[in-house]
Amino acid sequence: MRRTPKDAAVVATDSWTDPDGFRSPGGAVHAWLPSTNQTVCGRQLSTAGLLRFPHIQWVDVQPATGRDADRVSAVCPQCAAGMGARRDDRSWTRTNPRP
Numbered sequence: 246m247r248r249t250p251k252d253a254a255v256v257a258t259d260s261w262t263d264p265d266g267f268r269s270p271g272g273a274v275h276a277w278l279p280s281t282n283q284t285v286c287g288r289q290l291s292t293a294g295l296l297r298f299p300h301i302q303w304v305d306v307q308p309a310t311g312r313d314a315d316r317v318s319a320v321c322p323q324c325a326a327g328m329g330a331r332r333d334d335r336s337w338t339r340t341n342p343r344p
């Protein structure tokens with residue numbers, strides 16, 4: 246999967262309605278590219294029973310920073326890796342200037 250991660254939306258195992266009336270993801274979340282029928286980590290949406298949230302972006306369900314992560318209990322590590330989270334973490338530690 247070589248699509249730009251910024252395009253990714255979200256699928257989740259559960260949903261709830263937030264105080265503003267928006268359907269929001271809960272439980273375990275995966276990254277999903279809306280033009281596909283599977284998650285970034287390769288699960289088929291239909292067989293895995295995952296709920297689609299095309300109006301929610303992946304960045305918004307990250308528990309550390311996301312505004313729609315209140316009910317998110319788990320972020321799929323494979324999707325996080327596929328979305329470049331670990332690569333970003335690593336590059337952050339490499340930003341120190343070379344001697």
Ligand SMILES: [Zn+2]
Nearest residue numbers: 275286321324
């Ligand atoms: Zn996943």
